[in-house]
Every structure is written in C-alpha cells, then in structure tokens.
Amino acid sequence: MVEALVTFATIGMVAAVAALVVGITLLTRGKWKATMLAVADGLKLQYDPGSFTKSASAYGMHDAFHVKVDSYTVSSGNSQQVYTRIVVGTDLPRSLRFKKEGMFSGFKKMFTGSDVEVGIDVFDEAFLLDGRRELDVLSRMGGRARAAMWQAIGSGGAEVKDGEIVWTTGGRVKDPGKLIATTRALLELAKALSDHPGRNGEALLNHASNDRDARFRRTCLQALIRELPNSEATRTAVERAAHDADAGMRYLAAKTQGTAGHELIRALLRSGDLPEDLRSEAAALLGPGFGGGLALAPEGDAAGRLAIKEEAGRGALSEASEPARRPRGKVKQ
Numbered sequence: 001m002v003e004a005l006v007t008f009a010t011i012g013m014v015a016a017v018a019a020l021v022v023g024i025t026l027l028t029r030g031k032w033k034a035t036m037l038a039v040a041d042g043l044k045l046q047y048d049p050g051s052f053t054k055s056a057s058a059y060g061m062h063d064a065f066h067v068k069v070d071s072y073t074v075s076s077g078n079s080q081q082v083y084t085r086i087v088v089g090t091d092l093p094r095s096l097r098f099k100k101e102g103m104f105s106g107f108k109k110m111f112t113g114s115d116v117e118v119g120i121d122v123f124d125e126a127f128l129l130d131g132r133r134e135l136d137v138l139s140r141m142g143g144r145a146r147a148a149m150w151q152a153i154g155s156g157g158a159e160v161k162d163g164e165i166v167w168t169t170g171g172r173v174k175d176p177g178k179l180i181a182t183t184r185a186l187l188e189l190a191k192a193l194s195d196h197p198g199r200n201g202e203a204l205l206n207h208a209s210n211d212r213d214a215r216f217r218r219t220c221l222q223a224l225i226r227e228l229p230n231s232e233a234t235r236t237a238v239e240r241a242a243h244d245a246d247a248g249m250r251y252l253a254a255k256t257q258g259t260a261g262h263e264l265i266r267a268l269l270r271s272g273d274l275p276e277d278l279r280s281e282a283a284a285l286l287g288p289g290f291g292g293g294l295a296l297a298p299e300g301d302a303a304g305r306l307a308i309k310e311e312a313g314r315g316a317l318s319e320a321s322e323p324a325r326r327p328r329g330k331v332k333q
Helices: 002-043 105-112 121-126 134-138 143-155 176-194 200-210 214-227 232-241 247-255 258-271 276-286 292-296
Strands: 046-048 057-062 065-076 079-089 097-100 127-130 159-161 164-170
Touching: 002 046, 002 057, 002 065, 002 176, 065 176, 079 176, 097 143, 121 127, 121 143, 127 143, 134 200, 134 214, 143 176, 164 176, 200 214, 200 232, 214 232, 214 247, 232 247, 247 258, 247 276, 258 276
Parallel strands: none
Antiparallel strands: 046 057, 057 065, 065 079, 079 164, 097 127, 097 159, 159 164
16 A cells, blocks of 8 residues: 555656646746747748747848847757857858857967968957858958957957858757847858958958958958969059058059168168068168168167168068968067
8 A cells, every 4th residue: 555655656746847848848938938939020021930850940031141040959968058059151262251259260370271360369369260262251351241250250259251250059048139140240250251252352352441450451462472473453553552542552562662662661670660570570671782771760760770681682672572472470560
C-alpha cells in the first residue's frame, strides 16, 4: 500500500513538473510571438507565427533588402542554447568579411596578412576587414559606411559575411524596440556598403577627392596609384591631390612625377606639414644629393635633423613602378 502511494506520488510529481515546463514553454513562446508581431508591425514586415517545432519570426523586404528576425536553438549533449538572430541579405561580394576585432585577430593578421586597413588608427584597431582584393574593401569604406560600422558592428556586434549582415545574441530578446533599432542599424550599414558606382576605381576616386578624413584620402590615392596606375580614375585623383588641402596628398601627387616633383617635395619637407611617416619617406626619396638632412629639417624642429637613409637614392620615381602589393602593416600617423 505504501509503495503504491509512493509510486502514485512520484507519477504525480513528474506530471506536475512536465505540466509546469509545458506551461513555461507556452508562456515564453507567447511572449516571443508578441515580440515578433511587434517587430513585424514596426518594420512593415510579414509575421510568421511558427509551429511547435519552429519559432515565430518576422521577415520580408525593407529598403530593397531582405530581412529576417527569428530565433534558433543549438543542442549540445543534454543542454540547449537559444539565440536571437537578425539577417539582412545584400548583393555585396560574398568574399567581403567585416567584423569586430577579436582576441585572436592579431594572429590572423600575422599569418595571413588579410586585414585591410583604411589608415585611420582607431578604426583599424576596432575592425577586421577582409576581401578578395584590397580595392573591394577600400572602395566601400566611405564616411557613411565607417559610421554605420561603428553602430552595427562596433557597438552592436554584427558581422558582414557571405553577402549578408548578421547579428546574433544569446537568449530570446523580448524587447521589440531593441530588435527594431538593431535591424535599422544593420539596414543602414547595408545601404552604406551598397552605395557603390560599380567600379572600384570610380569609388576610390570619389573617396580620394571628397572624404573628410585626410588619412583615408591618402590610403585611397595610394591604392589607386599602386593597383590602377594607368586608369583615368588614378590620373584624375592625382591631379586633384596636387591641390588638396592636406600636405600628404600633395606629396603623393608630387611623388608620381618622379624627379620633376622633387622641388615640391623639398618645399613640403621644409614647411613641416607632412605627417611624420611621409617626412621620413620623402627625405629618403630625395637623398643627400638633394640638399641633405640640414636643409630638409623644418623650421623650429628641435630634433632638427631628418635622418637620411643610405639607400635613399633608390626608387625615387613614381609609385606606379613599385610592386603591385604592399605589406598591410599599420602605419602610425
């Protein structure tokens, strides 16, 4: 009799626990469905109520991009982890990979050299940029795209890969406001990265001529000279750079003229306006035969003596004669 009561009580407890689990699951799914319904309404997407094996989601077209907000479960042994996911489909090249710098990113750079740098230290230290070609990446890194990357990737933790912009976080996010805001940040990034004329040369010409950051203008001009030395876009960019407000841009333009540009380079050195790395390069380019370190030291410079490298005379022609690729190590400005 006692054994029967114990068995009955055990069965009852198991049933109660099962009912509680089912109740919590239904309640959780109910809240998630409400969240997805609110997201669909806020972003003008379609709502999918899901099924017993599939969670509810919001999906559809927004600003010419396909958007999907959903959740999924990953099983590992006896445990399960639920994730919330937002995916924005784009027509970006599938080879592009943009993400936040991680703990082991330095090893990837060291062994593969695949990180493309825009020349802005704080940006290059925050993001890992990869693509089939350097020009594919730089051509899409205009001011609007960089700002959108800070929002969607730097702060939000999204990633660009395989032609999609993906944001994932652990658990089901029940706050529709956060999901809507995050989706809009991803959409802004999609629009900014997709704002491309179709030719990398044209995009880099626009950046080299109009970007607000002189460091990025220099990076784009150097990429044009190095990778597309004979293109009309490069010739136009060099012509415009000769009149740029930034001394570094004027130096790069003068450098393409070979010996004909040395007089301007000497004047830029004496002005003291060149960034430190370009001052050293320019001094080495001119060499002792073009006035020596004393003549090249900018007025008021306490150090006053720019070191002239022994091999200074080599490669004093245009950048177009340099190798097609350069190491992508960081150059401090």
